[in-house]
Amino acid sequence: DVYISQKKDSSKRSAPQSISPLINSTGNDAPLCLSHDGQKLYLYRNVALGGGDIFVSYLKGTEWSNPEKMKGINSNFWEGSICFSPDEKLVYFSSERPNGLGGRDIWFAQRLPDGSYGSIKNLGATINTSFDEDAPFITADGKTMFFSSTGHNSTGGYAIFRSDLKNGKWSTPY
Numbered sequence: 001d002v003y004i005s006q007k008k009d010s011s012k013r014s015a016p017q018s019i020s021p022l023i024n025s026t027g028n029d030a031p032l033c034l035s036h037d038g039q040k041l042y043l044y045r046n047v048a049l050g051g052g053d054i055f056v057s058y059l060k061g062t063e064w065s066n067p068e069k070m071k072g073i074n075s076n077f078w079e080g081s082i083c084f085s086p087d088e089k090l091v092y093f094s095s096e097r098p099n100g101l102g103g104r105d106i107w108f109a110q111r112l113p114d115g116s117y118g119s120i121k122n123l124g125a126t127i128n129t130s131f132d133e134d135a136p137f138i139t140a141d142g143k144t145m146f147f148s149s150t151g152h153n154s155t156g157g158y159a160i161f162r163s164d165l166k167n168g169k170w171s172t173p174y
Helices: none
Strands: 029-034 040-045 053-060 079-084 090-095 105-111 117-122 133-138 144-149 159-166
Touching: 029 079, 040 079, 053 079, 090 133, 105 133
Parallel strands: 079 133
Antiparallel strands: 029 040, 040 053, 079 090, 090 105, 105 117, 133 144, 144 159
């Protein structure tokens, strides 16, 4: 479930409490990211056996809306992490969909005129390996990506890697 804690002062926070009865379901709910303007909360929900999808909830006043499946991203396969370019024209997400390089890969899509995302493409062999890549995070300037991988010479299990955007291409992760 998703919880929230309010900052009381520089050293204290309130006790965590459920963010909203609409956000938390009887299944596995997890926060993924908050939009740059703080008005959209992206969530992971396990909606089927072994599956999972990305949902979005909108802040309306002080209440979060009922989460909706994100249009254009979800497939019949697991999608579990998401982040956006600073202008939100590109979305980066993890998926186990077919035609990747293996396991979980990082994909990207462009925002379409109707606000959904489409033209989904795999980030390719510079970022993805035959192992798992997950949890992309793009910095506020849009020039650096951090992500987790069990490939790229990790020391076992997931390790955190960095790639820099240079001349429109992601650099070799380190």
